[in-house]
Amino acid sequence: MLSFALFLNTANATQTREVTGNDELLLEISQTELTRISVENDKISSLQFANGILDVTTDTKLGEAYIKPRTENPINLFVTTKKGFVYKLLLNPINIPSEQIILRNKNTFISEGISKGISNDYERRLTDIILSIQRNIKIEGCYVSKANQKVQSPIDGVKLKVVQKYVCKEYTGYKLEISKKDDVTIQEKDFITPKTKAVKFYQNYLIVINKEDE
Numbered sequence: 001m002l003s004f005a006l007f008l009n010t011a012n013a014t015q016t017r018e019v020t021g022n023d024e025l026l027l028e029i030s031q032t033e034l035t036r037i038s039v040e041n042d043k044i045s046s047l048q049f050a051n052g053i054l055d056v057t058t059d060t061k062l063g064e065a066y067i068k069p070r071t072e073n074p075i076n077l078f079v080t081t082k083k084g085f086v087y088k089l090l091l092n093p094i095n096i097p098s099e100q101i102i103l104r105n106k107n108t109f110i111s112e113g114i115s116k117g118i119s120n121d122y123e124r125r126l127t128d129i130i131l132s133i134q135r136n137i138k139i140e141g142c143y144v145s146k147a148n149q150k151v152q153s154p155i156d157g158v159k160l161k162v163v164q165k166y167v168c169k170e171y172t173g174y175k176l177e178i179s180k181k182d183d184v185t186i187q188e189k190d191f192i193t194p195k196t197k198a199v200k201f202y203q204n205y206l207i208v209i210n211k212e213d214e
Helices: 122-134
Strands: 002-004 013-019 024-030 035-040 043-047 054-059 064-067 073-080 086-094 099-105 141-149 157-167 172-180 198-200 205-210
Touching: 002 013, 024 064, 024 099, 035 043, 043 054, 043 064, 043 099, 064 073, 064 086, 073 122, 073 157, 122 172, 122 205
Parallel strands: 002 024, 013 099, 024 086, 035 099
Antiparallel strands: 035 064, 043 073, 054 064, 073 086, 141 157, 157 172, 172 205, 198 205
């Protein structure tokens, strides 16, 4: 997805951009002053760029970066976050004051407690695990293992295979590949068992969260 911003030539301007993951963003940065880059509800873990084109200072505690170009030419900057997202920034250095760039991804987890595997909110915790499996993000206190196990399907004409198992203290999540006949309709409710706490159906796979001790 390539998107464009509306740039305002004002002192200490802030560019807040809505992103979804693996986006390409066209942005303007100051040619002569620092530009601050931050990610809302996430932290920058690394920056990748060609040698000799940027001066970079990072704040590892806040997960932010401060950059200043060494060139007048456009710059490709890859931003990787601690929650597993990668954003490609196409930076155009121009003669403007210092800038702030804030990346806002609605798919990141709002609560820092959740990202550490701690939550008192039942629905939030289940959503957290589902998104972690979908995004292949590990939560502290949980472990992920690959699998290749066929399981019985509750629906005729549908084959299921567990390809990933996500084990936390209170729940176990399963990512299941689905193969089915074209005329078969799948509904999430068809996969609910007495142990099931959440089911999410995607295009070609299913995520099931069980509470194993019940």
